[in-house]
Amino acid sequence: GTPAPVTVIGLGPMGRAMGTTLIQAGHPVTVWNRTPGRADDLISAGAALAPTPADAIAASGLTIISLTDYQAMYDILAPVVDDERRPAALGGKVLVNLSSDTPDASRRAAAWAAEHGGSFITGGVMVPAPAIGSRGAYVFYSGPEDVFDMHEPVLRVIGEPKYLGGDPGLAQLFYQAHLDVFLTALSSLLHATALVTAAGVPAADFLPGVLTTLTGIPAMIGDGAQLAQQLEVGEYPGDLSTALMMGATADHIVRTSETFGVDVALPKAVKSHYDRAIAAGYSTKNWTALYEVIKADS
Ligand code: NDP
Known part of the structure; x- marks a missing residue:
């Protein structure tokens, strides 16, 4: 018509x-x-x-x-x-x-x-x-x-x-949840760039390359169906990226940020997820065990 x-x-x-x-x-x-x-x-x-x-x-x-x-x-x-x-x-x-x-x-x-x-x-x-x-x-x-x-x-x-x-709230919830991933990733890109430029590396020598780390996430997670199933049942199998190993790296990122006088709010928030997951006994579980402390936060 x-x-x-x-x-x-x-x-x-x-x-x-x-x-x-x-x-x-x-x-x-x-x-x-x-x-x-x-x-x-x-x-x-x-x-x-x-x-x-x-x-x-x-x-x-x-x-x-x-x-x-x-x-x-x-x-x-x-x-x-x-x-x-x-x-x-x-x-x-x-x-x-x-x-x-x-x-x-x-x-x-x-x-x-x-x-x-x-x-x-x-x-x-x-x-x-x-x-x-x-x-x-x-x-x-x-x-x-x-x-x-x-x-x-x-x-x-x-x-x-x-x-x-x-439910009229549902579209908004999905929008927020997508933007949660988007905004956090964008801030992390700028934080990482600030880190290397504070060390004297030109942003142009770093930014194009770091994008492969972003696209590496879907490569690691696949279509998300398996991760969804694991989060649903509270199982965090795998020993290639344990909470302990990833948590040590999270700590190194905080300390490197402090050394260069770059903002530490974002890396400290990430480190806190690992610290609390490790304290709760998930150190030998996959990094996905962070879900336990993240979903329980009030
Ligand atoms: P802008 O902030 O540029 O536009 C805001 C609009 O809201 C303008 O028309 C502005 O009027 C009006 N406005 C704000 N406050 C008032 C008020 N108190 N009274 C009357 N009018 C008001 O936003 P965008 O166009 O970029 O985005 C609009 C929405 O779309 C946002 O919610 C945003 O999150 C969403 N969105 C935007 C994307 C983007 O890429 N831009 C992507 C996805 C979603 P005036 O011109 O008079 O200031």
Whole structure:
């Protein structure tokens, strides 16, 4: 059929990329952003700029929200739902919030939208803005399945939708868990680079090579199915990378960081996992036994 109208609220790099991709796919796109200047390129590409958030919501059945956090959504939409001149402003509307926040914040927002007659889908975008709409782009979603199914073809334009279930917190949980791996790895890359440059080695002599250590992780773990099974049952077999051996290295990284005056927060956090696993009796188990202390931390 004819491409459905879509509203995009929030025109940071991500919202702009999504708006552009939807326009290219032929959807009539309406946009709104707190700082209106960020809409300029989209307007040139054919988007309509809504004068107010209420007009933006009114323009389409489906509104995609791309903001820094969920509070920004309330800042924008609370005046809309509280406006007595527009009762039930969200009535029959679908909000798809692709902003980062906690799973609890997503659940509260779904309840808030329902209170005002709207449906709410939570999403987590798993690629950087320039990759939106391209092969390999994917987005986690959760929320009411019938609503998701109805809008799946539109959502598919920005990236492959991966629907996780009815709990609105679920997509956010998956987003956070993926970003947990991503942000920690990025900080470790910068920490490692700081370490070698503090020792006088140019970053260029180190950074390209260290990426093989990142790609070595999937090579070591495979598809993750076996590790998942071991973590599930609490078995940590293998003596090629014991907690004791890896823990000694973790200590060496802390001490080398101290020697060069580089930040020690990250390596100390890692060392603490090993110290506590060893103290708990897991020294001869595989490094995966760290899971016991990590999952128990309060
Ligand atoms: P930006 O921080 O660049 O954009 C934030 C948007 O939120 C802007 O439109 C900004 O408006 C608006 N905003 C923030 N606070 C308020 C407020 N109190 N009231 C009104 N508007 C507000 O983020 P991105 O576009 O990069 O990302 C958007 C979301 O997508 C984030 O949650 C991010 O985690 C997620 N994401 C981003 C990725 C990326 O590569 N960029 C990758 C995956 C997910 P204004 O222009 O007026 O400042």
